[in-house]
């Protein structure tokens with residue numbers, strides 16, 4: 372089959388190269404000429420494990436090409452995917468559909484008689500109807516089917532997720548479109564991926580409901596973590612204890628600094644707006660979104676509590692900036708709100724991230740960047756693990772202990788067992804677990820201290 376993928380970002384590039392790998396012929400289109408020029412030179416504009424190899428292999432096999440010319444790319448296509456961004460609209464938090472509608476207008480002239488147009492972008496209920504209207508207004512001659520096929524891949528594991536999805540959701544009521552979508556995803560039947568055919572509006576809603584539910588799980592365990600800290604319980608054991616119940620499941624029960632990223636925050640906001648617009652406010656989702664928002668700044672206060680609430684003049688080192696490991700994506704990363712809140716409390720913020728620094732520089736001001744964790748830690752008053760990159764799970768704690776100015780380790784991802792850190796005489800604070808106070812801390816500390824200094828320690 373011939374596919375045109377409109378939008379070559381995280382979703383478009385991964386989906387496009389995976390479809391090419393299935394044997395289809397794919398043109399990945401983007402409005403950004405620099406992105407396309409880079410891709411044509413073999414330079415991959417995003418960090419996603421395995422993607423450079425997959426792109427290269429399929430370009431070499433002649434199944435994958437890149438273009439800025441939408442009309443040309445669409446002309447020969449059996450299926451046209453719309454995979455452009457749907458960020459939060461400034462001002463009201465609704466999904467900004469201007470890129471989706473622009474793409475619909477741009478593809479219309481090139482569409483063939485029976486092309487299937489598939490919205491892969493995450494779009495609010497009813498967007499498919501509008502895409503259909505835009506196209507049929509411009510092409511009353513063509514029998515174009517507009518299908519919803521939301522994407523569930525996770526950055527950092529995107530290729531695996533695309534090739535081994537838990538399910539494929541396809542929203543259409545047209546038998547012909549259904550047949551073509553079946554054919555498109557046929558290689559995945561071998562992996563026994565269930566295809567769920569639904570109405571178009573239902574498919575659109577499934578994506579938002581899924582993300583909102585996952586975000587709710589995270590927020591739930593984060594609140595339980597806060598309670599654990601007050602009552603002397605361990606959130607990881609609580610999560611394990613409830614997760615073993617099949618009705619609950621173990622996934623998305625990791626307490627942390629609050630969710631961020633390119634999808635959850637904006638998708639929750641969009642769903643909240645959809646609910647309000649239809650007179651059915653989603654109170655639970657509204658609470659999850661606002662609870663999560665306040666949590667990120669609260670993480671800065673957690674750091675400050677170790678220093679009597681005042682971080683003026685202190686060097687705070689952040690390890691990890693991207694919203695999760697194995698991506699360079701900084702969109703709505705918790706590190707952004709955390710950095711600003713730490714700076715508001717007077718801290719000098721420095722940071723290291725394995726791949727995210729170029730993106731971080733675009734969104735964070737007044738941060739000093741370092742080339743590795745140890746350089747970043749040298750002379751720091753506190754180390755904060757913000758993103759659980761694999762390399763932070765095996766830090767040489769002795770080496771770190773020797774280079775820091777004060778031995779405070781705040782682990783917002785709970786990646787270390789408390790006892791292990793204790794052995795190196797760090798004062799260790801994590802989320803929803805017992806804290807450890809380094810035994811010789813009083814002789815070590817040089818920064819401002821008050822009687823509140825040990826308040827957070829237990």
Ligand SMILES: NC(=O)c1ccc[n+]([C@@H]2O[C@H](COP(=O)([O-])OP(=O)(O)OC[C@H]3O[C@@H](n4cnc5c(N)ncnc54)[C@H](O)[C@@H]3O)[C@@H](O)[C@H]2O)c1
Nearest residue numbers: 378379380381382401402455456457470474492493522526
């Ligand atoms: N990133 C994820 O993990 C993920 C997962 C599932 C679903 N989604 C959804 O997929 C959609 C795309 O997300 P993303 O992260 O890939 O976004 P992205 O910002 O990485 O990529 C979007 C791309 O579309 C291009 N573009 C915009 N308008 C265009 C046009 N008219 N013609 C051609 N190109 C155009 C942009 O230049 C950009 O390169 C969003 O709706 C998102 O919610 C994302």
